[in-house]
Amino acid sequence: MSDETQESLITDEMRASIGRESEPTTLEVDKTSVRMFARSVGYTDPVYYDEAAAQAAGYRSLPAPPGYLGTPVFNPNRRSARPQGMLEPSRPLKRVLNGGTDVEYLADICAGDILTSVSAVSSIEERKGRLGEMLITTTKTTYTNQDGEVVAIMTGTGIRY
Amino acid sequence: MGASWDDVREGMEIPTLEKNCNTQQLVHWAAGSGDFYQIHYDHNFAEATGLPNIIVHGALKHAFLGQLLHDWVGNEGRIKRVGCSYRGMDFPDEDIHCKGVVTRKYEENGEKLVDLEIWTENPEGTRTSPGSATVQLP
Numbered sequence: 001m002s003d004e005t006q007e008s009l010i011t012d013e014m015r016a017s018i019g020r021e022s023e024p025t026t027l028e029v030d031k032t033s034v035r036m037f038a039r040s041v042g043y044t045d046p047v048y049y050d051e052a053a054a055q056a057a058g059y060r061s062l063p064a065p066p067g068y069l070g071t072p073v074f075n076p077n078r079r080s081a082r083p084q085g086m087l088e089p090s091r092p093l094k095r096v097l098n099g100g101t102d103v104e105y106l107a108d109i110c111a112g113d114i115l116t117s118v119s120a121v122s123s124i125e126e127r128k129g130r131l132g133e134m135l136i137t138t139t140k141t142t143y144t145n146q147d148g149e150v151v152a153i154m155t156g157t158g159i160r161y
Numbered sequence: 162m163g164a165s166w167d168d169v170r171e172g173m174e175i176p177t178l179e180k181n182c183n184t185q186q187l188v189h190w191a192a193g194s195g196d197f198y199q200i201h202y203d204h205n206f207a208e209a210t211g212l213p214n215i216i217v218h219g220a221l222k223h224a225f226l227g228q229l230l231h232d233w234v235g236n237e238g239r240i241k242r243v244g245c246s247y248r249g250m251d252f253p254d255e256d257i258h259c260k261g262v263v264t265r266k267y268e269e270n271g272e273k274l275v276d277l278e279i280w281t282e283n284p285e286g287t288r289t290s291p292g293s294a295t296v297q298l299p
Contacts, residue, residue, distance in 0.1 A: 033193075036189075036192065036193045037193040037224075039189065039193070040186065040189040040190040040192065040193030040194070040221075041190070041193075041221070041224045041225065041227075042180065042186070042225075042228065043231070045231065045232070045236075047236055057236035058236065058237075059236075065224065065227060065228070065231065066224065066226075066227025066228070066230065066231060066240050066243055067194075067220060067223055067224035067227045067243075068193075068194075068224075071195060072195070094210075095210055095211070096198070097219075098218075098219035098220060098247055099219075099246060099247055100219070100244065100245060100246035100247055100292075101219065101220055101223045101244065101245065102242070102244025102245075103223075103242065103244065104241065104242045105239070105240055105241055105242065108239075155244070157246070
């Protein structure tokens with residue numbers, strides 16, 4: 001039974017995690033993954049499929065469509081690190097929803113690029129909403145390319161309830 | 162050809178992008194994006210978590226809004242920022258109208274910029290993914 005005197009869902013461990021940077025993740029952007037992403041969204045612009053068309057439009061190679069920030073290099077022999085912001089709250093919450101996505105683009109991302117991302121939780125809030133008890137975690141991820149240039153900053157909002 | 166900054170005026174609507182995804186597109190998106198959460202393709206799993214049906218990925222709606230902007234700005238313009246919140250669920254085989262309105266036209270650091278209010282709208286007219294964006298135009 002829940003009541004107003006219940007302790008916070010946010011543990012000390014979660015509070016301490018705010019601002020702590022993750023280990024870097026390597027992500028590849030290649031022609032096949034750009035085409036697959038563009039096709040799954042429904043793009044018809046040839047710049048996402050045909051390298052000659054992309055270069056004629058002024059890109060180095062197929063550009064990454066908005067929302068595509070590379071594919072993490074998968075290693076089956078490495079246990080994936082616990083995702084940022086997924087520490088256990090003081091009471092279990094079973095369900096996860098994506099609350100929102102905001103991406104700032106600072107330079108072109110094209111096939112052939114190798115990106116490195118680093119994430120940090122920027123805030124954790126708890127709220128009572130129509131889904132009941134909710135935990136709202138905001139995470140900021142910075143993507144840097146092979147030349148050391150920051151190409152994108154993504155702010156994601158995760159909701160657990 | 163994409164939009165030209167000189168032709169843009171505040172308050173103008175950009176061309177609507179119409180989407181309607183079947184479950185096959187959701188599976189395609191799962192592979193394209195790497196998001197394999199089962200609520201987006203496994204009906205039994207979705208129901209077991211209390212959802213009425215499979216739901217469209219929030220990030221796919223974000224990508225639809227990205228396409229709305231790309232189709233408008235073309236390859237001579239650039240998308241500087243695109244963001245939205247996922248406020249309402251969208252379901253397979255239902256229309257998703259992707260829309261945008263120019264809220265501000267300005268120059269900054271030598272760039273010709275436009276801010277927009279963008280959103281996805283369900284068949285009832287509810288804005289399920291309200292957001293905003295900034296684009297650079299030639």
